[in-house]
Amino acid sequence: MVNVYRPDTLAQALDTLSMGKLTVFSGGTDLMVQHGVRAGMSPRFEQDVLFVDAIEELQYIASAEPEHKGESGQEQALYIGAGVVLADIEQHPLVPSVLRQSVAKIAAPALRNRATLAGNICNASPAADSLPALYLLDARVVLSSIRGQREMALADFILAPRVTALKPDEMLTHIVIPQYDLPEVFYHKVGTRAANALSKLSVAGLARIKRYPKKAPVIADWRVAFGAVGPTVVRSRELESLVVGQSLDTLAKPGFVQQVVGCYREIIRPIDDQRSTAAYRQQASLNLLTRWLEGLSRS
Amino acid sequence: MKIEFYLNSHLVVVDVDPMQSLLHTLRGTMSHTATKEGCGEGECGACSVLFNDRLVNACMMPISQVQGGDVMTLEGLRQTEKGQCVINALLEAKGVQCGFCTPGMVLALYALLEADPNPTELAIRTAISGNLCRCTGYGMIVEAAKIAAEKGEGLW
Numbered sequence A: 001m002v003n004v005y006r007p008d009t010l011a012q013a014l015d016t017l018s019m020g021k022l023t024v025f026s027g028g029t030d031l032m033v034q035h036g037v038r039a040g041m042s043p044r045f046e047q048d049v050l051f052v053d054a055i056e057e058l059q060y061i062a063s064a065e066p067e068h069k070g071e072s073g074q075e076q077a078l079y080i081g082a083g084v085v086l087a088d089i090e091q092h093p094l095v096p097s098v099l100r101q102s103v104a105k106i107a108a109p110a111l112r113n114r115a116t117l118a119g120n121i122c123n124a125s126p127a128a129d130s131l132p133a134l135y136l137l138d139a140r141v142v143l144s145s146i147r148g149q150r151e152m153a154l155a156d157f158i159l160a161p162r163v164t165a166l167k168p169d170e171m172l173t174h175i176v177i178p179q180y181d182l183p184e185v186f187y188h189k190v191g192t193r194a195a196n197a198l199s200k201l202s203v204a205g206l207a208r209i210k211r212y213p214k215k216a217p218v219i220a221d222w223r224v225a226f227g228a229v230g231p232t233v234v235r236s237r238e239l240e241s242l243v244v245g246q247s248l249d250t251l252a253k254p255g256f257v258q259q260v261v262g263c264y265r266e267i268i269r270p271i272d273d274q275r276s277t278a279a280y281r282q283q284a285s286l287n288l289l290t291r292w293l294e295g296l297s298r299s
Numbered sequence B: 001m002k003i004e005f006y007l008n009s010h011l012v013v014v015d016v017d018p019m020q021s022l023l024h025t026l027r028g029t030m031s032h033t034a035t036k037e038g039c040g041e042g043e044c045g046a047c048s049v050l051f052n053d054r055l056v057n058a059c060m061m062p063i064s065q066v067q068g069g070d071v072m073t074l075e076g077l078r079q080t081e082k083g084q085c086v087i088n089a090l091l092e093a094k095g096v097q098c099g100f101c102t103p104g105m106v107l108a109l110y111a112l113l114e115a116d117p118n119p120t121e122l123a124i125r126t127a128i129s130g131n132l133c134r135c136t137g138y139g140m141i142v143e144a145a146k147i148a149a150e151k152g153e154g155l156w
């Protein structure tokens, strides 16, 4: 039988983590499945377990001035504590719509009442549904240990399927989202059924259109990210720059959309697995990208 | 490990493996068998209970996390007016066949109506989206939610 710890302060949790090999346990919705053996038996954990669900300091959503102003020099950022469950993120008015929509598609209500965003991130599954939205929002993560805190871009935190930059004595304590208010939102998850199905693929998009002067609206910002079509989320700032700065008229030209879609065809290289085939994943992703671009041109 | 919690408003203490699931504790250790075990991995909702007033899957919660908390199962809910309202609505709509999914459904419908006394069809379908029913079909269960909302007016 393993030892378990369930502190109610962060300081105690970090102290415990510094003792050595422990499994950080939030909602447990990934961990219980990974360690389940069979009906009627207790799940088998090899390491001692640190429950972090009782730490109230990690259960908040608030906007504040960021400690490190990113490249964009944002004045306000949204902070989400690692203890916040998906159901609360889905409901919260401060959370950007693209993240709320993505989170609302994860599993089913009872699961979202326990599962956390931090767990979805740290599990680092290629199919994790919060990730495309978080990549688009340029989310950052704060990692803490008794040695102090460090902050990094989410895209640098997730290294490979199931591999993150976490050190053994660290835990994720906060997620930081620079307050981008991009009004045009696109989100589409493709799964076998509406609830409790991991994604075959998903596509998230954000954009801002500058409508003045009225005659020639211009795409001032445009982003797209693809989930479950590679080891980690696919997002390319280089390809996004093909669309940013274009007029809406250009977007309405079929040749332009085809050109952009052609470029993405080169970088979306999914695999076959039990949930879908590579060919289906690639074509459906590109169809959704086309839909996102065409929808914007008509907006 | 000794774990203390409220089960259907009564303080209880169990001495079990700290990683044992709440579901196993209820059924195996405490012989409270209204809560069913289907998949054992979060997919079917047969094990749904309320934990601190929120719908959760008892199969996914180690008993350690229940320490100091408040669990409500069908055994407790059926003693209440609201619980009876949902149960009667399921019977009236013929939303019960084998009954295996029913305890979980009652808890899911109760959680829905507590949060939203006049749910839309979409809200009902979303609320029970994690509860699989193998034999009744969802039409009659959705109907039951509407009956419980209507007949229980003022209750929720």
Ligand SMILES: Cc1cc2nc3c(=O)[nH]c(=O)nc-3n(C[C@H](O)[C@H](O)[C@H](O)COP(=O)(O)OP(=O)(O)OC[C@H]3O[C@@H](n4cnc5c(N)ncnc54)[C@H](O)[C@@H]3O)c2cc1C
Pocket (backbone or CB within 6 Å): A023, A024, A025, A026, A027, A028, A029, A030, A031, A032, A033, A052, A082, A105, A106, A107, A108, A111, A114, A115, A116, A117, A118, A119, A120, A121, A122, A123, A127, A128, A129, A130, A166, A170, A171, A172, A173, A196, A197, A198, A199, B041, B042, B043
């Ligand atoms: C039936 C079912 C359906 C599901 N459907 C979906 C779906 O549609 N989309 C989807 O994306 N996922 C889905 N999942 C997966 C899972 O529910 C999510 O990934 C969830 O967000 C995990 O959160 P958690 O708090 O339960 O994580 P846990 O299981 O507690 O932890 C997951 C991993 O993260 C680590 N961890 C957790 N918190 C921290 C922290 N604060 N610091 C450091 N490490 C940490 C843990 O050690 C573990 O490795 C599903 C799971 C089930 C069982």
Ligand code: FES
Pocket (backbone or CB within 6 Å): B036, B037, B038, B039, B040, B041, B042, B043, B044, B045, B046, B047, B048, B057, B058, B059, B060
């Ligand atoms: S037994 Fe818990 S969800 Fe199926």
Ligand code: FES
Pocket (backbone or CB within 6 Å): B095, B096, B097, B098, B099, B100, B101, B102, B132, B133, B134, B135, B136
């Ligand atoms: S009534 Fe049989 S599973 Fe629902």
